[in-house]
Amino acid sequence: MADETSSQCETVTSSNSSSRDPSNSDINVTNKFEGCCLHAPELYPSLKSTEVHDENRKLSDIYKEGLNLFDFIANSDAPTNSVETQAKVKKAMNLFEEATRLVSAAGIFSRNESVEEIATNNVKYLLLPAFLGTLILKLCVDERMEVVRTAEVYFRDFLQRCKDYGISEFEMPEPDDTSEDQPDPFEQPHRPCSFDLASMARERSMKIQRFKELKELESKLKDLKALMALPDVPEEVERKYYLTTINMYINQSFDELACLKVEKPLLAHMAKVKKDPPFGKQERRERRDKVRRYEKKPLMPIIITRDEVQKKVYGAGYPSIPTMTVAEFYDKKVKDGEFPDPTKPSNRNALQDRAPQGTLGELTDPSEEERADKERKEEVDDPENLERAREWDDWKDDHRRGWGNRMNRS
Structure with a gap:
């Protein structure tokens, strides 16, 4: 039955999937692999320029082209934010999304099956959400929070499906309930940290175990990849290659989810800082202005x-x-x-008293004139002088005295 499903899948074209109702669960944005977590196109309008328009291509051809682009991006030394790399990332995402739609339309996967019941040619399609999650994190867009949330959905969907099919035994990571309504953790009062040594040791042990497994899987995958390049590849080798790749991405998905969990509160805090005045600078500036500005009466x-x-x-x-x-x-x-x-009584420092002492010449000191001119500008709130004073105060706030002193070291 799995072989029949595979043959049906190869003949499903893009036109069949595009004619489906957009509200259908097969292509829903947040559903599971019956429409694997497609990100909303309106969030990334630039992706529309690289849509796959060939209506006569097979699922395997679309997947292969997307995989070639994925490998090229992973092994490229070009900057991720370069125009060429971003174009390749968007094209690969569109290819994998189109492949996901075709997989959903053909009904290749079912929740009441095990991995042994999946045809060898179809096992590789389980990697689609992992590939999409990896690619979307490489997107350089303004809405980074949307990227993080979408990638989290992709990785969790991939892990849940692998767990349902019994590919690997693991505990699903707890969902991150971070939302905009929650208080900013950076503004909470500092409390003494209570360390759970048992959980920390357990987490450290799991990380070490995953790292060792990842190195072992990478070594196996290297050997299997060499066998996959041969002309006639046995089905057992092909199946083992796909399952090894899936297990490797299971380990990587755990690491990615841990990083995203740390990044989300940082992004939420940055978004709040952009909306609010700079961190304390506005208050300091207002306080300095009050000190400089004496109480003025209306000019009459x-x-x-x-x-x-x-x-x-x-x-x-x-x-x-x-x-x-x-x-x-x-x-x-x-x-x-x-x-x-x-x-x-007259002041002892009057001009008449200072003249005989020879101190009258001090009044003509250039520094006194500069100080008087500075005070005059401060009294009239000279815009140029006020702006210069503000910039100097901001610079001193950001550059404490002694910072950058290398103690005569070169």
Whole structure:
């Protein structure tokens, strides 16, 4: 029966799958291998440019082309974010997605079967979600969180199907319930860490065991790959090659899920930081501005008059312009501390006292003039000076004194 299913699968074309109802579970975004976890195209509109349009290609040909691209990307030294690599990643994803649709349309897999009941030619299609999960992590897009969540669905789907078919015995990793509604772990108060030594030792032992198994599987896979290159490959060798590859990707899927579990809260925190003001800089800037900016009154023109009569004349003619006499103006300056109070003893540092001592020349010091000019700019809130001060304060906040000191080491 499995051989009949395989022959049916080879004759299913893209036109058959594309004519299916989009709401059908075979091509649902989040369902299992009856439509293996296809990512939503609207999240990645750039993928539409590399869609597979050949309606007469067989499933095996589409899978083979996608696998060749997958191997090329894995062994390439080109940067992942290069235009060429991204184009190949998107094309390989579309090929594997098309293969997934055809597998779903042909009904190759069933949950009430074991791996022994699957035809040898069809065992390789169990790797489709693992390939898609690996490829989608190589996408360079702005919505990294969507990439991480979709890859997590792919890897969990792959592991669950391998467990259902009895390919390997393992415990499914617990689902990560991280959501946007949960509090940011980076903003939680620091608490003493309680170490569960037993669980840590158990986890370490499992990692070591998986690492040894992975090295052993890679060695076996290298030998089997050489046999697969021969003209007439026995069915037993081909089946063993596919099952060994599946077991290798089972180990890799556990590692990928562990990395994604760590990355998700980091991405959530970064998204929150982008929405909020910079981390503490806004508060520090506002506090510094308050220190620099003295309490100002609204700017109002003041006409200095000589006496009360002139004040009344100008006041009657210009009621909207406040006026004051010279005496009132002087009293106001004395009150503000800008002019000396004549009722108090004169300051010892007055000009008359400093002239005989030869210290009058200090007033012409260029540094005093620069300081006075700086104070004047601060008082009038000179935009250029204010921006320069803000940039300098930000730089000092980000570069603490002594950082970068290599202690005379080259």
